[in-house]
Amino acid sequence: MQYQKDEIRKSIIEEAIKEFDCKGYKSASVRNIAKNAGTSVGNIYKYFESKEELYESVIGSVYHKVMDYISQFKKVELNDKAEDIFYDLLEKIMEIFDDNRLELSILLNKSEGSKYENCKTTFIDFITRIVTEVMEYELSLQNRKIKDNFIIYLLSYSLVESIAIILKEKSESYVVRKLILDLIDLFFKDVLSKLEYVEICREPL
Structure with missing residues (x-):
């Protein structure tokens, strides 16, 4: 049956x-x-057919759901609304955390040996790129550009590693949500003021 x-x-x-x-x-x-x-x-x-296929059935749909939301931001035109769109997408990703905390914890903490073992690097690179692009847009309005985005990479790395720990150690979805949102605020609030930048030389008209 x-x-x-x-x-x-x-x-x-x-x-x-x-x-x-x-x-x-x-x-x-x-x-x-x-x-x-x-x-x-x-x-x-x-x-x-294999342990790999079984792992895919457990983890794959959650990973691809996160990546689908991430790919949406790649299509966003950078303007004064970009940051709002980023936070809208973040809220959708938070809903995945609410519904699939354990699967995401496995993905981030227990994927060694699987095709997802480098997923942290994927997420870190995405966050670094998006935050860098938003900051570059903000600075371009002041005729400036980022000298070095290494601090953004460090913040992104710390955020992803912290999320992995939170998902591993905390089970209540509201606690997970609050901790992650608090960390995002802690790491990225006023990040523009922490960046080194240079003035853009404009050609005279």
Whole structure:
């Protein structure tokens, strides 16, 4: 019966989440997942061809959902509304944190050995680029440009690492949300005043 198959698949995924959360992708055991799901290893491979495919079913949709929102900002034209759009997208990403805290914690903390093991670098690079572009726009209005965006990279790195710790240590979604928003405010409020910049030389008309 299809109902029974759906229930078995659901049970496998639930136990896989627990196993990946406990041991990480690299050390997770399909045998343990099968045992805890009340099925056999052979039966798991009827639903998922490999541990990698099982991990993809747990993590993939959440990762791609975050990346879809990230890609939306790439299409935004930088102007005085860009920062508002960024925070709108951030709010959508926060909703993913609310609904998928555990999967995101696994993604950020337990992906070694999987195709997602460099996801932190992807997120850090995105935040660095977006904040840099917004700051460059703000400075261009003053005929200035950023001399070095290394401090933005450091702040972005610290934010992503901090989010990984929060998701690992805190389970209440409202606590996670508040901590992340507080960190964003702490790290990036008045970041423009912390940057080194140079004056743009304008050619005389």
